[in-house]
Each structure stands twice: as structure tokens, then as C-alpha cells.
Amino acid sequence: MPHDDPDHPHALLPPEPALRVKALETILTRKGLIDPAALDEIIDTYQNRIGPQNGARVVAKAWADPAFKAALLKDATPLVADLGYYGRQGEHMVVVENTPQQHNMVVCTLCSCYPWPLLGIPPGWYKSDAYRARAVREPRKVLAEFGVHLPPETAVRVWDSTAEIRYLVLPMRPAGTEGMSEDELAALVTRDSMIGTGLPKVPA
């Protein structure tokens, strides 16, 4: 396969990005290589069906059920698959637990690897140059930009997703949630708390 073609073929498409996508979609559709109805189905899946609510169910269950939590931290993939959360970009899941001693935070410095079946499509900031460049070198300054300030005695461990392993942070269960149901607990779990750039909501 050619490796560094100085004349990138993409330059033959319209430069304006929306038109570039439309042009490519039209060419592929006319040749029968893609089905516009399949595109709609893909978009509907990631816009409406798969998102951080999935990861929140896993976190809430781990908070409520110590045996599930222990098994989840040992080998997450089969457990989350049993809950229906498996598939593209979630084939190899590892769950990492926040404690008073250690805060975990996930990044992909090389591209945008992210656990799709549990969190959906990554937000724009996760894919931004600023997050990719800085999360590994100055995680505490980055966390401060999310309004998270950790005590110096809490060590930060940043997970750079360089392979096909996908990481989900298990945040600490907030105080004052004793006796809550899994549904009530799941409502406290934010997307960012499962990336490690946020903390769960505190019950009102």
C-alpha cells in the first residue's frame, strides 16, 4: 500500500467539510457500496441508544453490589457484556477504581480511543489537541479546568489508551447515598466521572 503519497486523493473532493462528506457519501451510494439507511441506523444507535447511561448502570451496580464490583475490577469484559454492553470499541474492557489514595483519568494521546459501548461517542474535548497533549503531562491543571481539585496526597494515574484495551473509571461512591437504589445511584454518575475528569453528583 502506498505510504506517503504527496498527492492525497482527498484533495480531489470539495474542501468544505460538510460538502466533502456529502460528495463521498453520494459516490459510494451510487456504486452500491453503502446504504443510506444503514448510515441512519448507525447514527441513531450512537445518538440515541448507546451513551454514558450504560456506563452509569455499571458503576451504580458496582457501588451497590460488592461481589459484582470485585469481579468487575478483576475482569470487566464478560460482566459488562452480560449487561448488554459489548461491541465495537469495547471488546477489551478494564475498570479502574478511584480511592482516596489514587485518582484515575483516561486519555488517548495518539487518537481518540474511548469505550463506546459504555460511554458512546467521545465528546469534542476528549478528542481535542489540548486534552490529548496535556492530560499525560499536567493532569492536575487539566482537572482544574473541569473544576476538579484533588488533594496533593491523592496520586493521579493517567491511562493512555495506546492499544485496544478500553478503560472505564469507577468513581468513589458519594457520601450520603446509603440505601439508594441502583437507579438512584446511576442518576448521580456523570460521563466525566467515568473518564476521570469529573466527580459524581452529590445527592441533593
Add this chain to the structure above:
Amino acid sequence: MTRVHDMGGRFGDGPVRPEPEGAPVFAEDWHARALAVTLAAGALGQWNIDMSRHARERLSPKDYACFSYYEKWVSALADLLVETGVLTKGDLRGFSENGEHPLAQKALKAEAVQAALAKGGPADRPSNRPAAFEMGQAVRTVRPSANRLVDGGHTRLPAYAAGARGRILKRHGAHVLPDSNAHGLGEAPEPLYAVVFPTSELWAAPENPADEVVLDLWQSYLEPA
């Protein structure tokens, strides 16, 4: 020397600007179309995930820096389609005959989407390469960070972690080696490890000496330390 995508540790990008939770998954309609076209074209089976990552990384540094996220996706997709012979440059110019393509039988149909997304593409494989490192063992990453099979090729050892000393934190089993798979040289599975590095190994001025960075690294990226 690696490529423009390898930006971990870089200075000068300014603040992270988090958008609120609950913001639309796709900020623009064309972002959604770009993602869907890319996934649907991938289902034609003419390339693997490592080739598609490398196609984005091979955008010229100028394009990579000024293209938005999905602009990179769709531009790299156009490049891949031509490189693999699925489309011609004439097709992209708009001078093509319509009519059924030889690969049209492989086109992803709407009713097959859920199964295709749910199936995923696991990267673990049986391997005859025994694991060389034990849990907790001290290792050092190779330096420079580079593909040793293809000069300028795809690799997943970020430059910021080249030549750094860490220890084995997890053993993930054997996984497809991107350095080989991105170039059609076979999956070449080998043991993959999570390796933890103290920040003092990576940065001149670490924020906090107790902090750590973990990377998933293949056995051939590592030496005993």
C-alpha cells in the same frame, strides 16, 4: 521520529474547553454522516483498524493541524478508498460511471448494522510468543519510538514514553501488533502489557512526584530494565 498525531506532552495547545454533559453527540449533522460513512465503508472489509488509524496519521502535518476531527476521518477515508482500489481518483473528481461495484455485495445493510456494531472486532489472538515479562518486572521502552518493520510506519509507542523505565502492571494476553497489521504484513500477535511509569521518567518538571502514567505496550516495544 513519529508523526503529527503523536502529541502527548506537547506544550502550547491552551486550555481544555469542556462542553457540558448532555451536549449533542454530534455538533453538526455532517459529523454524524462522516462517522457513519466511515463505519459503513469499513464494513466492506478492505482495510483494518490499524490501517484506518494510520491513514489519519498520514495526513500531511498541515492538514492534520487544520482539519477538524471528522474532517480528518472523511479525508483519510477518501485516501484509503483510493489506495485500496475501491474508488479511483476519477471517482472522487466526479467522473465515474454509476452502476454496481464489484464490492457492492459486501455493503452493510441497515438490518445488519446492530449485529455488526455488537460484534465488534476483538484484537486478542492466540500467540506462540511466550510472555517475556512478569508482573511488577522493571522494563524500559525502546528508543526512538518508531515502527521497526516499515520506516515511518504506524506504531503505538508515543514519543513521550520512548526510553522510559517503568514496571509491568497488567498482562493483557497476546494482541494484534499494529506495527505489522497497519501495513498488511499480518497480525503478528504478541504479548501486550499495561506498563506504569512514574512521571519523573517522562517529564522534566512533573506536577506531582506521586503521579503515574500507564500505557498499553507490546512486548517488542519493551526491554528488561
